[in-house]
Amino acid sequence: MxxxxxxxxxxxxxxxxxxxxxxxxxxxxxxxxxxxxxxxxxxxxxxxxxxxxxxxxxxxxxxxxxxxxxxxxxxxxxxxxxxxxxxxxxxxxxxxxxxxxTPELAKDFEVSEDGLTYTFHLRDADWVTVDGEVYGPVTAQDFVYPIKKILDPKEASQYAFMIQTAGIKNGAAAVALSEGLVAYEGNLSKLENMKVTDFKDTDTQTAQQQFDAAKASLEEKIKAEEAEFVGQYGSIEKANEAIYDLIENIGVTAVDEKTLKFELENPVPYFQSVLTFPSFGxxxxxxxxxxxxxxxxxxxxxxxxxxxxxxxxxxxxxxxxxxxxxxxxxxxxxxxxxxxxxxxxxxxxxxxxxxxxxxxxxxxxxxxxxxxxxxxxxxxxxxEGAMFYIQMNQGQGEPTANKKALANPKVRKALNMAADKEYISKTVLANGSLNADYLVPVGLQVSEKHDNKDFRKVAADLYNGEQGYNSYNVEEAKKLWAEAKQELGIDKLELELLLFQAETSNSIGTHLKNEWEKNLEGFSLVLKPLPFSEKIGRANRGDYELDFSGWGPDFPDAVTFLDMWITNGGHNNTGYSNPEYDAIITSVKSGELTAIDKVKERFEAMVKAEKILLEDDQVIMPIFQRxxxxxxxxxxxxxxxxxxxxxxxxxxxxxxx
The missing domain is CATH 3.40.190.10 (Periplasmic binding protein-like II)
Structure with missing residues (x-):
């Protein structure tokens, strides 16, 4: 959160x-x-x-x-x-x-010398009902239960990744398998519900041709997922059995009613910070x-x-x-x-x-x-460290021609470079917000191995990325847009932008509409303000093209912003997948770069990951740091x-x- x-x-x-x-x-x-x-x-x-x-x-x-x-x-x-x-x-x-x-229900705790085992002793506390009546004591098992629930693929929790982020033993394997099973079931459902009417005729392809191509692509993806499950576990059924074995053996144990033990796969410097988050309540x-x-x-x-x-x-x-x-x-x-x-x-x-x-x-x-x-x-x-941005749907949810257009990185880069974001921060908001072409906010994390420089300063040193990537440049945006239209065989594109039902949200949407329609010939934008729950629901299902959204840090480490965009990640509603990016995030969360002597390399890997995400792939369009x-x-x-x-x-x- x-x-x-x-x-x-x-x-x-x-x-x-x-x-x-x-x-x-x-x-x-x-x-x-x-x-x-x-x-x-x-x-x-x-x-x-x-x-x-x-x-x-x-x-x-x-x-x-x-x-x-x-x-x-x-x-x-x-x-x-x-x-x-x-x-x-x-x-x-x-x-x-x-x-x-600071400790809350942890009356006291011990940490092993290797930093891999935390043992918490709980203070006396009670559960009460809405009427204030005591229901029972808070026990160690009350902390184990929700962690197992968040990993259960039947729940399709988008915060399962936090278990891996916390470094909990068997967490990485459980999260990967759980998210893989959720994605597989989602693709099966998507295939079952595909309709020709989801597509529109274009100058180069009929709706039927697009439907046939999308269906074939999805069927191929499902076959690949099934092959991976069979290769690793022998069958889909055994993969479903394996996830519950992993959940049962997750590194969180109620030793007794008042003693809770966490076993980690690697030392996690922000472990106590992660435990402040409601998902671990x-x-x-x-x-x-x-x-x-x-x-x-x-x-x-x-x-x-x-x-x-x-x-x-x-x-x-x-x-x-x-x-x-x-x-x-x-x-x-x-x-x-x-x-x-x-x-x-x-x-x-x-x-x-x-x-x-x-x-x-x-x-x-x-x-x-x-x-x-x-x-x-x-x-x-x-x-504040909260970041706001536009999600761009490259293929999540039901396939459509518009999502196919957004799968072209030149379209995404053109949208990012064609909009004046400073107007939003200085005029629409005027509250101290910073216009941004970056995702990891100013002030979130410094690196002792880089002379205590902020993440953004290290990005400047390594990639000239202090202010972010693909910054405002109308001429370059027009060039990329023209190339993208030619590659896609289109001369116009109309997209829908989901917005919050709020005055400022609408003002931002209106500004983006004006900028894009002025600077990108043949582009038009439909604004769609929605109630909060409905908007989130559509984004979660991939039922959107562009979505105005935001994220704030769950803990003081850049990975809290970067691990959202891994393949099949619980918060990755864009359809984005990049094996190189995935490998970096795995390494900084639970791989070799978590070693104590790899602090410098880990920090630089996260800076590189942001560059891939934004400069190379333009997965999202950052707008401002609030x-x-x-x-x-x-x-x-x-x-x-x-x-x-x-x-x-x-x-x-x-x-x-």
Whole structure:
């Protein structure tokens, strides 16, 4: 998550929101969130919450511009879901009010001399229901269960890769096989649902000819996948058996009720940071099995062990969190509640006016409002590592002629080079965001082996890539576009761009439309704003051509941005596949470059991977690194934007007199 991401564009407007990747997800879950989220109490009545009845003294009022896609931790990938999870579920570690990783449910722990074994001893903590009744103790097995669920191909979790990223024993093999099986099943489904009507006649090919070619290509791909499974495991059936053997032997063990052991394949310097992420938070297996398909679908179908209880979940209306009196460290939680108003697509003027009227404790500033209110004493600014970009679908999901066009790298490079991104950062946003032709953000990671230089500075030294690759150059864009049209046998191309339902998102889409249609002859763009969950769902299924998305760091290492784009990766919704790129990412995550004496080589390999991704292959079109400028009530203290994990941890926030 951060995520997310899919990270929500509207967060550029509203500083109070928890940020994604992203593009994190959602409609793969088993719960009908569009239906069950209408509840705010367990008996499904529209009753008042304690906030309405007694108006607790210390309740901060915030705004959220999107509904929650899922509250199932192994299915979540978005910033909105993780923002809630991070405040209602306590894991082994937490980011404190100074931004440092600190033990949470880990009372104490030991690390072996070789850095391959972590043994955690859990403090006493309880699970409670939405009514605050104790359900049972938090145990070591509660940490083992969700890790096995996230690896299960039946769940098709897009965050399975985090198990490999954490270096957990058997994680790399389990992730590779799980993602391979998910991709194989997806291709079978894709083949079954292919239709001639998915294609349109062009100047060179009929729809039927395109359909036949796409079907043959997909059948060949499926045969290759089957051959690989047969070669490694003997049959598809045995491959399915093998994944569950790997999951059963994953390097996470409940030694006893209060002792949890992790075994790693290689030392991971950011291991404790990774464990702050909600995907590694505990889940009570007994409760999940009791609830069945209803688990995670409403506030009474969840358990809580964190600082707050999710008391009200009303779609497009309200998210209300109330202090958990049974939380192990409740005496240090100052707030009585967090009250989110949920208004999809709200414009920045409305948010600012709500703040000025005393309805909100924080409000983001964007565009003209930055200049208008930027000198107020209650203005705050944030530096952030979230990146926003356009995903370009090269073939994920149902095959179409437009996706075939996007499979041509000259088309992708032309789109990137034909748009003035500085206008977006300086005029549309005007909040400290940086226009970007890079993916790994400024300030995320420095290299001790390169004189403590930032990733971007090392990219400058190695590849002249400080500002990124394939930067704004209209003449070069026109040249590439003309060559691409000739190669594709087309003279025009109309694509659809998925957007968030938000004022700033629409402004960015409009600017890109104007730039592309002005600079690329024969190109046209259709803007498609969608509700958050629907947009994420379409991107996950590959049901898109261009998708405006975002991602924030899950931990402070460049690989958190780079491993998204491996072949069949859980967050790779583009259809991109490059064996050289895959090999580099494997090496820096779990291969020879993880050795202690390979720190310099590992860093340089990640810089090279970004160059391949953007300069050579232009898999995505980076747009900006987000900054935030906003208004915040001076009575709020302890408010800190976290570098990774959920954006805001409210355990440390106070509302003073």
């Amino acid at each position: 951060k995520k997310v991401l899919s990270l929500l564009m509207a967060l550029a407007l509203v500083v109070s929101l928890a940020a994604c990747g992203g593009q994190t997800k959602t409609d793969q879950g088993k719960t009908d969130t569009n239906n069950t989220q209408q509840t705010d109490t367990k008996d499904n009545k529209d009753t008042q919450t304690p906030a309405d009845q007694s108006a607790p003294k210390k309740v901060i009022s915030l705004i959220e511009t999107s509904n929650i896609p899922t509250m199932v931790s192994w299915l979540a990938t978005d910033s909105v879901s993780f923002g809630i999870m991070g405040n209602i579920t306590s894991g082994l570690f937490i980011m404190n009010d100074e931004g440092a990783v 505990p889940v009570n297996q007994k409760f999940v099995e009791e609830k069945g398909e209803k688990y995670g679908s409403s506030v009474d179908n969840l358990l809580y062990n964190g600082p707050f209880i999710f008391k009200e979940w009303k779609v497009s209306q309200r998210h209300y969190l109330e202090k958990n009196p049974k939380y192990w460290d409740a005496e240090n939680v100052k707030l009585d509640g967090i009250d989110y108003r949920v208004i999809e697509g709200v414009d920045n003027d409305t948010v600012v006016n709500m703040y000025l009227d005393g309805q909100l404790h924080t409000a983001g500033l964007a565009g003209e409002n930055v200049e208008k209110y930027g000198n107020r004493p209650d203005v705050v600014t944030y530096e 900054g935030r400028t906003g208004l915040r009530d001076p009575k709020i203290t302890g408010w800190r934007l976290q570098l990774f994990g959920p954006d805001f941890i409210f355990k440390y926030v106070d509302l003073t007199e």
